[in-house]
Amino acid sequence: xxxxxxxxxxxxxxxxxxxxxxxxxxxxxxxxxxxxxxxxxxxxxxxxxxxxxxxxxxxxxxxxxxxxxxxxxxxxxxxxxxxxxxxxxxxxxxxxxxxxxxxxxxxxxxxxxxxxxxxxxxxxxxxxxxxxxxxxxxxxxxxxxxxxxxxxxxxxxxxxxxxxx
Numbered sequence: 794x795x796x797x798x799x800x801x802x803x804x805x806x807x808x809x810x811x812x813x814x815x816x817x818x819x820x821x822x823x824x825x826x827x828x829x830x831x832x833x834x835x836x837x838x839x840x841x842x843x844x845x846x847x848x849x850x851x852x853x854x855x856x857x858x859x860x861x862x863x864x865x866x867x868x869x870x871x872x873x874x875x876x877x878x879x880x881x882x883x884x885x886x887x888x889x890x891x892x893x894x895x896x897x898x899x900x901x902x903x904x905x906x907x908x909x910x911x912x913x914x915x916x917x918x919x920x921x922x923x924x925x926x927x928x929x930x931x932x933x934x935x936x937x938x939x940x941x942x943x944x945x946x947x948x949x950x951x952x953x954x955x956x957x958x
Contacts, residue, residue, distance in 0.1 A: 823936045824893010826948045830869045831885045839946040846942035862929060868951035875956045881922045889918055896935040896943055904929045920952055927953040
């Protein structure tokens with residue numbers, strides 16, 4: 794009788810352990826996104842958008858307005874020259890480096906301050922060469938492994954143009 798109880802308890806423990814292991818969300822190792830502007834390096838904070846695991850997706854954050862984004866994201870001054878024809882030459886070197894275990898390409902979308910898309914999901918960071926006050930840049934990165942779990946994350950920054958005419 795003791796043996797049947799022991800076997801029953803052991804079986805229950807094994808089933809419980811299996812159920813817990815199956816439902817545990819695998820951890821996604823996020824990397825870092827570093828913006829280099831005029832020789833200085835800044836690590837950008839990310840906003841988790843969607844997490845995929847065990848065949849399910851979960852939305853993690855709500856969309857923010859551009860006014861809220863503009864006041865909350867890091868901003869960088871970009872020196873620019875504007876010639877008599879309105880052509881802009883950007884003089885401040887800027888680059889983004891994403892390190893870590895990521896899926897696919899890093900995608901850049903550039904917006905005007907009022908939310909108009911100026912450049913959509915490009916694989917290269919290119920700030921607009923228009924006579925504008927600046928722009929918001931969204932960097933979209935997917936961290937993780939395709940067959941297990943992964944996390945979509947957005948990184949934002951504002952580029953504020955200091956134009957010399």
